[in-house]
Amino acid sequence: MNMTLIHRINGILMSSVRNFSNSQLCFSLPPNSIMNVFDRQAKLRQKERAAADPDVKLYDYIKDEIGYRLADRIFDIKREFKCALDLGCGRGHLAKHVLGDNVKNLIMADMCSAYIDQAQLPEQVNVEKKVLDEESFSLDENSLDLVISCLSLHWVNDLPGCFNKIIASLKNDGVFMAAIFGGETLYELRSSLQLADLERDGGISPHISPFTQIRDIGSLMNRAGFTMLTIDCDELVIGYPSMFQLMWDLKGMGESNAARNRTLHLKRDTMLAAAAIYEELYGKVKEDGEKYIPATFQIIYMVGWKPDASQPKPIDRGTGQVSLKDLHKLNEIIKKTTKIKLDDDDK
Template identity: 35%
Template sequence: MSGPIAIFDSHALAARRRRAQALGAETFLLERVSEDLVDRLGAVKRHFGTAVDLGTPAPNLSAALATTGMIGRTRAFGPAERGDVDVVIDPEALPFAPESLDLIVSALALQTVNDLPGVLAQIRRALRPDGLLLAALFGSGTLNELREAFTVAESETAGGISPRVAPFADLRDLGALLQRAGLALPVTDVDRVVVRYAHPLALMQDLRRMGAANPLADRRRAPLRRDTLTRLFEIYAERFSDPDGRVRATFEIVWISGWAPHESQQKPLRPGSAKVRLADALKVPEERLRGDS
């Protein structure tokens, strides 16, 4: 039986992370997400004995968690390019024993695994009963401006298009994947961050320093044509600039959370078990449809 379709090229991902480190990594989004994750975890109001920082491409999240006092021990499992991980892993095959972890967190990493449903199922198995997954990843609205500008520019100058911006997951799809993995009380929400740049080239330079340049397996290997790049800049400025001339780039950060099932968790009522009619609760007259007995 064949495995999942390889959307992302793992070798290209590793090369882009190494290049980002050499250029000087740009971590402003990761810093924001790490701070938000700590705030969200603080709202849970409990102590987690054993935690894993899964796949986060830089130390920001582990460092932020270390200052909270909410976790007994956090170990970083992730790419070798990060340099300070406790364990280097294959993101598609997690090395965790069943029911061995109280908390798994991840920041801006899970969007580039090829088999996200499989990874979520592995996370579910690794969590102890009432253990928590809390993660942030790029969603489907990320870099829509760049995607549109590339599509139009290549159509006009090259007679066709090639994949340039990754097809990240949709918010509703992620909620369904959490349920499919067997996680209880699943929650998803989105934070849209709009960053402004003096020029589209500055955005592309930032993406390189984030290790986020095109990692798609089906990407075109030939260098980007000069006329395509010139037209890309023109379209981007025409469609996505503000009155001051700066251009916008949207990063859609989707938050997902879910718990390993436990008997103490809230459960939905059985159908028909309600003791109060909706009409009575709303203090409105009940109207029967024609044909109701």
């Protein structure tokens, strides 16, 4: 495929995306409506098929890495959590990094029983396993000190409802920590498949599931009632020999497309065209001359707390002693600050 054709198809693609975005503005759903974007039963079957693979450990590399990074954030909170929930625990990607110094009792829950059976357990932590659907689970209110989730909630249709259930299950001043795939995940694969669809079939099919945008996470958590939010994102860029190895690994992770309107069968000529486009637009070459294609995984990390009277609160409006307009005089203001000598009892 020459670059002129790629630019022409890309222009058509961007026009289609703009038209789709504009059409979305023409209607609005009633409050608290649930958009059933994902087929949860299809996702369960994908997970069960992945768990049945004798080489399932080969595909844990992304979830293990993010689980390690998320567990490291638990260590930053200097508190002992008596009861915690790992929601969407998978094969224990996050739980195996949890230490008994932080968590005493851990509930490992997932919709796939095969994953739970295979999960690696943390040491020195009392573990209880439960088969729960992240979208429709129910736990006792005010029963948990910590809820954690690693790369699972991006498949939930009713994310606001899930957040409401989580905050209801937390005790006051309890914390919720999670990592999900963000909207820029696999943008190279998405655009390559869309361009191939346009070239071969004259239209676009949803081959990659939609992911939540980082700008929406904060508003959803605020809406659920969480306070003191911390939201940031990171990117993992992983190289693969070709698009086919990338798609094979996604299947092994149980992360294949589960959108309800997905195309069940991808034609051979469309896949070959997509692989060629992927290599043409995004292909890289290593120092030794070996070619590879990069795949971007955007990870959104979120931390939120259930409100409690003991939490720090912003000072009242109008109580500030220095105006922002005098910020350029900060050095002079500091020099005029009265110094108080501390006694030994104050140190």
